[in-house]
Structure formats: C-alpha cells, structure tokens
Amino acid sequence: MGRLRRLILFFRRYYRNMGLRVVLYALSSLLAAFLGPLGAAWINDLLDIEMTFSSVLPVLTILASSMLAVSTFSLNIMVAAHRAAANATTPRVHRILLEDTTTQSVLAAFIGAFVYSLSSIILYRAGFYREEAALLVMGLTILVVLGVVFSLLRWISHLTTLGSVDESLRVAQARAEETLTEIARHPRHGARPLSDLTDWPDDAVKIPAPSSGFVQLVDIGQLHECIGASERLRIDVRAGMHVLEGAPVAEVTGSPSDDLVSSLSDAFTIGDTRSQDQDAEFGLTVLAESASRALSPGINDPGTAIQALCLLKSLLWHYARTEPDEDAELSDRVFAGFADPEHLVDAAFRSIARDGAGTIEVAKHLRRALAELAKCGDPSLEAAVRDMADLAMAYSKSAGLLDQELEELREINV
Template sequence: MALAPFRRTIRVLRGFLTIPGAISLSGLLVAIATWHLEACLHDEHAGLVPAFLEVQADTAEAVFTVSAGASMSALVMVYSIVLLVYTMAASAIGPRLLQRFGDDRVSQVAVGSLGATFLYALQSLWMMDSDGSTDLTVAVGAAYMIVSVLLLLLFVQRVSTRVTIDQEAAEIARALDRQIDNAIARSTPILSSELVLPEGDERKVHAPVDGYVDAIEPGQLLTAARAAGATVFYDVQPGDFVIKGAPIATVFNDPDQALDRAVTDALPLLSVRTPEGDLRFSVNLLVEIALRALSPGVNDTFTAIACVDRLSAALATARAERLSTGVFLDSDGVARVVSPTTTADTLFIEAFPPLRRAARRNGLMSLALERAIARMIRIAEPDQREAMFDELRLLAEEVSASDQLEADKEELLARIDTCLELADRPSA
C-alpha cells in the first residue's frame, strides 16, 4: 500500500509518456553498454566475427546516420497516425475512448522502439571512434532497426482494427470481462445493505479534494481498522464524483480519529474516471457507443446491437457467479470496510434503461434488447430475474407508446409476453 500514491501518479502519466519514454531511454543505456563491451573485447573479437559482418568506421557512421533519420521520420509518422485515429475515434465512436487508445500496449511499444532506435544511433555516433571496432555496435543497431520495422508493421495492423467500431466494442467487452472476473474473485456473499450499523462512537470523514473515486484499496485500512476495533462505511463507490469537504465515509468506534488518513488514502480521487477499480466505467463505455450509434446523426443500429450483445454476455457471467462487491473482511472474517455494493443487477440497471429509452422508435433495437434480456433470464436463477422482468415490462410500455406499425408492435409485444410468462411460473 505504500506504493499506492506512486501507482496513481503513473496512471495519470500513462499513455505515450511512461512506457514509450522508458523504452526510448533504454536505447541510450544499451548503446553505452554495447560500446563498453566492444571496447573490452577489442583485442579478441576480430577473429570471431565473420568477414561479411565486419564494418568500417565510415560505413558504421553512415548506417547510424540513416538509422537515426529513418527512425525519427517513422516516429513522426506514427504520431501523425495516432492523432488521426484520435480524431476519428472522438467523432465516430466516442471521446472517452481516447484513453483506451493511449493505453494500447502495441502502440506504446512501437513508439518506444522507434525512440530507442533513434537514441541508440545518436549515442553510438557520439561515442564512435574511427580507430575502434564497431562490429558489435552496428550489429545491435541493425537488430534495433529490424525490430522497429516489425513493430511498425504490427502498429499499422493494430490501428487498422482499432478504428473498427465492432472491434473496439469487443475489446471493451473483453476488458469488462476481466474486470468482472477480478471483482468476482474479491466478492463476498454479503450485501452492504444487509449489514447492521455498529453501536458506539461515530463520525464523518470528508473528502480532502475534488475528484472521481478511482477504486477502493482497503488493504492497509483493514489492518488499521481491525487493530482499532473500528468499522468504516463509505458513502461512495468507484466511479462517483465527490467535491472537497463532502462526507465520504462514516467511521464507527474510532474516537481518537486515528483512521482518518487511512480512510482517505484507501479512496484515491483522480481528475478523470479510469477503469482500474470501476466496473461501471466499461459498462458506460459500451452504453455510450450504443447511444451514439442510435443517434439520428449516426443511425448505426447494428453497432448498438453489438454493444447490447456484449453487455448481455458480461452481465450473464456476473449473475452466474453472483457478483457482490463492497464488503471487505479482515483476517477474522469481520466486515471492517464497507462501500455500496455492486451486483449484476446494479450493472444491469446502469446499462439497459438508457438503451431502452433510446430505442423507443427503433423496432430493430427494441427486438435486440428483448432478445438480450431473454437470454439472460433463461440462464439466471429464479431469484435473480426480477430486475430483468421489470425492464421487460418497461420495454413493453415503450413499444406500445411508440409510433411503429401495429403489426410490428404486436409481434414484439408477443415475444415479451412469452418471456414474462416465466415470472408467473412457480419456482422449482
């Protein structure tokens, strides 16, 4: 937990700064190490290098000059492509996806590799001695150039797929699946609403700054709360925005106020939302793509349907594994840190009502929503279906109030009624 502030700083500085910068600077270190290694082997390696690999000083200088110029030109081209993709993504898919493009590892490594090739060639030119051997230095530089060309090809292929909306929706869905799997691993079968507030001294802890709740990191707080015999109930959850001075938690049985620092440290507040500990973030991204696709200016129903299909699959997994986050137990199994619980129902309510309202006059989208909800109902346990049945009833009201053709409305309403019949069947 001591590294938590550092990790939050790295999150803010990520994108095309941290990883590409580190890879680029490694080119300088490799160039210096290679030069020293070759100097140490100067008297021995001449006979070990085949004749066709021996390089004269003037040739090595030309190679590094071309390498530096070509890698910098390629780096400029890569950044130009990235800016173009950003512009297209912001207008066609959604501005909140730009962070995902900046976090793409292939793009980061490709940019870093070109930067490392440039700095390696520059440093090698600086240290090169006309009387010294350059065979090993040129060989390593050639390896840098080969890797950079391959990564550049991979970058172009990657970018060509990232601008495809369906592909990006699939990437977001896979990220959501990973987040749900991680959340399920930390789930407890206890809902925060079921816990009884402890008796004793209580007080409020207030937010030190404005920002979005990035995650709840209870490790150090759990230990401190257990030692003090205290309990912390957070009023906010990941994804919420709080303002400075607003109450964020209630602490019970900590009269000495020893936990205040740990309470705020366990709740990092950032200037922007990130998907790190916020399940709703990726859900909202898929909803945003779908709503933008359903807007009159875009009118791309099939993209919206793809987002709904992906959401239904992710939420079905959350229901099957009975996702329940927000209650953190100490080593004795006692609930010490509590925040509002996130379940499959809360994610479902976050996603489907906005899509239903946007699909009111779109029969194809309404049908897709019915199919998605029906799929989830069929594999859910009887005690997990109520929220989905309620949404189907509201969908039926939206369809009835729409201006679609009567025949189309009757067909869709019949499908909804068939699914709602499951609500009237007694549980097995």
C-alpha cells in the first residue's frame, strides 16, 4: 500500500545525504579494480591505445592533493555562509540549507573526486589494479575531472547568493512548497480521515512513542501492513509534534502482541529536530521567524519581513488551490488527522502580526495578504484567515498606531 510514495519519500530523504554521493565515487574506483581485468582487453582493442599506470598515477596524485584543499576550503565557505544566514534569518534555516542540493552536489563532487583518486592510488599500490586496467582508470579519471570542472562552475555561480537573506528565504520557500504540495495532494499520507471512524472502543491498546523528540515521519504503509484486516488503528499525533518516550502516539483495536506493538511503534520516526518531510508547519515557521527577526529593534528591517510575508502568502494560496489526489490509494485500517488550516495560518502569520503590529508598512502588507487569502476558495482556510485578521487588528490597536493609520488598516476589507 503506497509503496511508490514510500520509495519516493525514502529517496528524497536520503538523496540529500552528501555521504551517499561520496560513497558512489569510492565505489567507482572499486568497480574499476574488479571490472578492469574483464573489460580492459576489449577497450584496448577497440581504442588501440596503449597506456600504463605510470601515465595515470601523476594525474591521480594531482587530483587527490588539489581536491583535498578545494574540499576543505569549500566546506569552510559553506559553514560561514550558513552561519551568516542563520544570524540574518533564524537558526532553523540552517537545517534547510543543509539539504540544498546544489551545495551538496558540488561538495560531493569535490570530496568524491578526492576519495576516488586516493582510493585508486591505494588500490594500485596494493596490487589490486592490473597494468591492462590503466586505460579504463584513465577514462574514469577524465570523467571525474570533467565533473569537477562542471562543479566548479556551478560553485562559482552559487557563491554569489549563498548565505544571503534572499537565497535563504528562497530555499526555505522551495522546501516548504514541496512539503505543502505533497500534503495538499495526500492530506493524511494514505490514511483515512478520522471522520470515517463511527465509533472507537474504550479498550483499544495504546502504541507508545519509541523515544522522546519530534515526530518526523509516520509510515502509514508500515502501519497498514502490520495490523490485521479486521483491526483498526487511530493516529493521535502528526509530524512536527513533540512527544515523550512511552507516551501514546496511536491506538489499535484487538489484542496485539508485544512484538506487534513494537513494530507499530517503530513506524513513528522520532528525532531531536523537526523535519520537513511531513511537517506542514515547519517551513512556514522558518519564514515567519525570519520576518520576526527582521522586525526586532536591533535589525529593524521591515523590507525583509514584507518579503517573507509575501512568500508565506504564496505558499498558503497554492496550498489551498492544490486539488487532492482522488485516485490515491487509502488504507482501510489506518485513520489519521490532517494539517489543520488554523494551525497553518497561525504558524505563518501570528508572530508577524505581533511583532509587526507597530510598523504600519508591515501591518498593511499583512492585512492585504490576509484579504487575498480570504478569497482562496478553501472555506476552512478562509475562516482561519479572517480570525487572524481580527487578531492582527487587535495587535495593531494596542501597538500605538495613529488613528489615521488604524483607519487605513480598516479600509482593507478582509
């Protein structure tokens, strides 16, 4: 049930792991060691080129020494840029920037080239490479060098924006949009809505959280496969919530064994930090915190707050207008809640309404944004937006704005 979506989610989660890409470079040198004797004769006859390792080793040595320096220097740049971005926006943006595929691809290419060249030298000195494999190794080395050159060009272009406020907000918006679109299309990730539960037994068995931390991922497919066809399971938490070890995160009917309870508990991925894989509110919170930080007295940058506000407006607008996937396969045994529009609106705008209440430019942009979202076509989101508009007006009244400024806000009809 939902195996393709689970595979895609797994790929998205680990594709951003730079170590995985470096391992692939190291494997290429091992493949050359094992496949070299098999294909060397055919390649040499096809190309009619004689080559020995005395020609290849200098290239590998230069590549290893230069890539070590480039990798170290690039990592220092990345750390400094992420620190600057965190200071300018919010510390939470650092976790999103770590998943930036451009930075990871470039650094993986540099580190991978170093690992490839070093491992190739070691394998040759250890006697794993035969002399006839020299042409194959040179071909792989040329491909690696071309990859490094291409990565250098990407890195130079990427450095012009890395660590800037604009780039940090753009990356945060892109990741948030990816998560919100997936949630809009699959609101409960394959589970049925709680409204489909007509009754629930009082003796249902509670499923404990495997550890304390934030709920990062709920594997609906694993839950579906673990319980029997006649049983039902109700999920009581959602991604982004903080739970304590042993606290109930779900309930299941029937008389499950201890092993089954343990398997059901393992379907909940708990971590020390929040993750955007299924957490609809995290990306919105990052942008909202960036706006609040810009509005602090020490920074006093309403322009950045307005920019973040516009991004939040766009995210919720597209979320509201994304149609759910009617053909998606739903579990007939697992039931869960979904992202509450009130929580989404609160995560996006409450802190801006509070911290920007005394700045008329921000207050007007916020009210205009809420007025536009009040026409999104989603009744529940529209109701949450109107409630937020009332709260924002109350904040502005208590923030000491002039009567004329308050009247300007009232003229924007939400």
